[in-house]
Amino acid sequence: MKQLTFFFIFYFLVQICFAQKFVPNYDESKVPDFEVPDPLVSFKQKEINSKKDWEKKRRPELLDWFTQNMFGEVPGDLRIVSYEIIEESDDALNGKAKRKQVEISFKKKGLTLDFTILIYLPKDVQKAPLFIGYNFYGNHTISDDVNIVISDAWASNNASLGIQYNQLNEKSRGVRTNRWAIEKIIDAGMGLATVYYSELDPDKNDFSDGIHPFFYKNGQEMPAVNEWGSIAAWAWGLSRAMDYLEKDDDVDASKVIVFGHSRLGKTSLWAGATDERFAAVISNNSGCGGAALSKRKFGETVWRINSSFPHWFCKRFYRFNNKEENLPVDQHQLLALIAPRPLYVASAEEDQWADPKGEFLSTFYATPVYNLYGKKGIETIEMPEVNQPVQNTVAYHIRTGKHDVTDYDWEQYIKWAKQELKIEE
Ligand code: GCU
Numbered sequence: 001m002k003q004l005t006f007f008f009i010f011y012f013l014v015q016i017c018f019a020q021k022f023v024p025n026y027d028e029s030k031v032p033d034f035e036v037p038d039p040l041v042s043f044k045q046k047e048i049n050s051k052k053d054w055e056k057k058r059r060p061e062l063l064d065w066f067t068q069n070m071f072g073e074v075p076g077d078l079r080i081v082s083y084e085i086i087e088e089s090d091d092a093l094n095g096k097a098k099r100k101q102v103e104i105s106f107k108k109k110g111l112t113l114d115f116t117i118l119i120y121l122p123k124d125v126q127k128a129p130l131f132i133g134y135n136f137y138g139n140h141t142i143s144d145d146v147n148i149v150i151s152d153a154w155a156s157n158n159a160s161l162g163i164q165y166n167q168l169n170e171k172s173r174g175v176r177t178n179r180w181a182i183e184k185i186i187d188a189g190m191g192l193a194t195v196y197y198s199e200l201d202p203d204k205n206d207f208s209d210g211i212h213p214f215f216y217k218n219g220q221e222m223p224a225v226n227e228w229g230s231i232a233a234w235a236w237g238l239s240r241a242m243d244y245l246e247k248d249d250d251v252d253a254s255k256v257i258v259f260g261h262s263r264l265g266k267t268s269l270w271a272g273a274t275d276e277r278f279a280a281v282i283s284n285n286s287g288c289g290g291a292a293l294s295k296r297k298f299g300e301t302v303w304r305i306n307s308s309f310p311h312w313f314c315k316r317f318y319r320f321n322n323k324e325e326n327l328p329v330d331q332h333q334l335l336a337l338i339a340p341r342p343l344y345v346a347s348a349e350e351d352q353w354a355d356p357k358g359e360f361l362s363t364f365y366a367t368p369v370y371n372l373y374g375k376k377g378i379e380t381i382e383m384p385e386v387n388q389p390v391q392n393t394v395a396y397h398i399r400t401g402k403h404d405v406t407d408y409d410w411e412q413y414i415k416w417a418k419q420e421l422k423i424e425e
Helices: 002-022 051-071 182-187 230-245 263-274 302-308 315-320 331-336 356-372 407-420
Strands: 082-092 097-108 111-122 128-135 191-196 251-261 280-284 343-348 394-399
Touching (some): 051 263, 051 331, 111 128, 111 230, 128 263, 128 407, 182 191, 230 251, 263 280, 263 331, 302 315, 331 356, 343 356, 343 407
Parallel strands (some): 128 251, 343 394
């Protein structure tokens, strides 16, 4: 009897400890005290106060930290072997736009991989600036356009979208039109390019598929602890799409804005940090591992994301599970890697899991790096009211509603992109 009582007391104590550690915190008063690592003080405690020192010393060491300890290194080089325009039309979207579907191919050691970029361009612009971003369920979901080719890449099943047997099909055509304001973009004289993210790497904890095996050494079956997870693989894919866009005469490759929502917002930030050809970067509700400060441990935490999605980051990042206080960096420094290029971070009021306040604070703490270039960022620590965007070179808004991409978000991105990249209609 005594033993049983002891056992139960022990069991309940363990439960309490676990609950405190692992239940997400949504209470601002329980956010731990922490110091925000200064983007302008090097790991060796040297102050950085010129563009030159930022570019030659601090930026490289931060980029290296995020590469080796969080997103993982791309273990080599792989070039596009061919690209083919598999379909095009001058009469898309009721005659307003041109459409192209371009298949990009890779081959190595008997392996092949293709991904298809769907592009809409305004007809009356010679070289159009454009937004590029991944979609979650296939190119054919972003519009009702019957000409969009359905990908045969792996898809996660989703009963409400009619996706079964891990295969995309006609039923999901157009189901995500609400997330892609194509006509607004075209009317603004800009283009849109999108790719189905699974074509680069299916979003599951399996490194035998997608692009990773192209880089394995003999006998290797998964990336080493400092090598790329899926987010870095998706970001790499965006850079390869950029390789193509640079060759497309209808596109102004100096004005390509990389966009992403949620896990794909984490991806757009990493793509923007690693590839300076992206002229501007948008993170929509990217949350933990994206724009949100990890040390706040608000909503999703490092432990939680690494447990639910063990394949997103490199294995070395696991060291910070429930140990955010040991991180020598935080996510505002990821944002700073994008400086001086325009950066937009957007949150949603009901998306507490992504920690809107942590996303906002990141933009504020990244701003000193933009200031080095004479660029304006988020200059006050007071969060703006809901639906009151602040649009400087670093821009931020929090809108009403849930985790999503809405027309409101796109209206802000378009207005800001035109202002920052000097785009004329
Ligand atoms: C989960 C995950 C988030 C991610 C989101 C998404 O909620 O915890 O980190 O951003 O999925 O990609 O939709």
